[in-house]
Amino acid sequence: MSENKIELLNEAVATGEVDDTVRLTREALDSGIAAMDIIKEAIEPAMKDIGERFGNGEAFLPELILAGDAASGSMDLLIDKLVSEGGESVLKGTVVLGVMYGDHHDIGKNLVKALLSANGFKVLDLGINITAKQFIEDAKKANADIIACSALLTTSLPFQRELIELLGAMGIRENYYVIVGGGPVTAQWAQDIKADGYGFTGADCVNLCKKLVDSGEKPSKIETIVEGALT
Ligand code: B12
Numbered sequence: 001m002s003e004n005k006i007e008l009l010n011e012a013v014a015t016g017e018v019d020d021t022v023r024l025t026r027e028a029l030d031s032g033i034a035a036m037d038i039i040k041e042a043i044e045p046a047m048k049d050i051g052e053r054f055g056n057g058e059a060f061l062p063e064l065i066l067a068g069d070a071a072s073g074s075m076d077l078l079i080d081k082l083v084s085e086g087g088e089s090v091l092k093g094t095v096v097l098g099v100m101y102g103d104h105h106d107i108g109k110n111l112v113k114a115l116l117s118a119n120g121f122k123v124l125d126l127g128i129n130i131t132a133k134q135f136i137e138d139a140k141k142a143n144a145d146i147i148a149c150s151a152l153l154t155t156s157l158p159f160q161r162e163l164i165e166l167l168g169a170m171g172i173r174e175n176y177y178v179i180v181g182g183g184p185v186t187a188q189w190a191q192d193i194k195a196d197g198y199g200f201t202g203a204d205c206v207n208l209c210k211k212l213v214d215s216g217e218k219p220s221k222i223e224t225i226v227e228g229a230l231t
Pocket residue numbers: 044047048049050051052054055056061064065066067068069071072102103104105106107108109111112148149150151152153154155179180181182183184198199200201202203204205208
């Protein structure tokens with residue numbers, strides 16, 4: 001029964017059926033399937049599938065847009081559930097989170113935000129299309145511990161490097177842990193740009209942030225912590 005629901009949901013997202021996606025997500029939650037399982041078994045595989053088909057020229061932009069809308073509709077419900085289930089209430093630290101300049105993909109960033117919030121971090125969500133300068137200004141205002149940078153487009157990756165270099169040039173690199181993630185980001189890239197950490201998934205991001213705030217090491221003095229796939 002629950003496998004069937006997951007399959008139907010996966011198909012509804014991949015084919016961009018927004019209303020069906022929202023209805024099936026609600027039904028799956030009501031039937032007791034955990035929000036994180038729905039994300040891992042239905043939403044993420046559907047996004048992977050449409051992404052690959054788009055990359056191969058088998059699917060086109062309108063289909064990508066519809067699938068993105070369907071996934072966002074489902075995620076809104078799932079994220080509410082994850083946050084309401086959040087168990088840890090002791091403040092672990094403040095994270096300034098955003099998507100790099102030029103990039104408008106925010107489904108993964110929204111999931112990262114929900115998981116960090118549910119695990120005791122205060123998250124300031126800057127949204128999409130954020131310049132290195134804006135990340136830094138907001139990190140200062142929020143007195144953040146961590147700057148978390150999401151990028152799904154290879155063309156937005158250089159702005160992660162720019163952010164770390166700008167912190168150095170301003171003499172404040174040691175004030176913030178900088179962590180990176182998103183589709184084209186690899187552990188190697190994180191090491192190359194001297195980020196403090198890399199996480200493959202949202203759950204990896206939570207572990208990473210916990211390790212950093214517990215490390216007792218100053219940002220930039222720490223060897224890049226890698227959580228998740230080593231690619
Ligand atoms: C949905 C989607 C869209 C939607 C986005 C809707 C939205 N609100 O986000 C729309 C249709 C708008 C879109 C537009 C475009 N897209 Co698009 N899109 C996708 C798709 C299919 C899924 C992305 C997604 O949501 N994944 C699901 C989430 C849950 O996963 P995630 O984002 O990776 O996040 C997880 C981890 O990466 C990690 N994570 C994320 N951020 C962070 C941050 C930190 C600090 C850490 C530690 C971890 C972490 O945790 C998250 C949860 O586990 C991908 C394909 C793919 N497989 O990624 C293409 C893809 C990213 N898009 C692509 C392209 C080319 C485009 C367009 C340029 C298309 C065009 N010609 O216009 C535009 C760009 C618009 C722009 N300026 O940004 C390419 C990018 C190629 C590249 N390497 O640069 C991809 C890879 C498709 C492909 N195979 O070609 N897209």
